Amino acid sequence: MDCIFCQIVAGKIPADILYQDEEVIAFRDINPLAPVHLLVIPRKHIPSPVQLSEAESSLMGKMVNTANQLAKKEDIAESGYRLVINCGQQGGQGVPHLHMHLLGGRQLSATLG
Ligand code: AMP
Secondary structure (H helix, E strand, C coil), rough: CHHHHHHHHCCCCCCCEEEEEECCEECCCCCCCCEEEEEEEEECCCCCCCHHHHCCCHHHHHHHHHHHHHHHHHCCCCCCCEEEEECCCCCCCCCCCEEEEEECCCCCCCCCC
């Protein structure tokens, strides 16, 4: 249980949780890079997309749907937003628990790293 996101899932450390169900949890990023910066994660500890099995692939659709619903709630669906999944060290992944960033509320750079 040394995964920080597993600790959020277990309620052992606090987070500003906006949505949760039996498969996913969404909460505000602690270090926001945009006016709206949320994270959508599976409850299950899957380290990164590389470890996602074929049987679990529907989770990705669930995460995208959840992010889309939250974008509506945060009122950025019309203005636009970005969904990002960092994967592995060179992909910029810092927390080894699969997560999707939802960023919006300002003009985001057209470049991707
Ligand atoms: P990544 O670089 O893609 O692994 O992104 C990990 C994200 O998790 C970063 O944007 C961090 O700010 C965020 N983060 C780390 N710890 C927490 C936490 N306890 N609560 C909310 N967000 C966190």
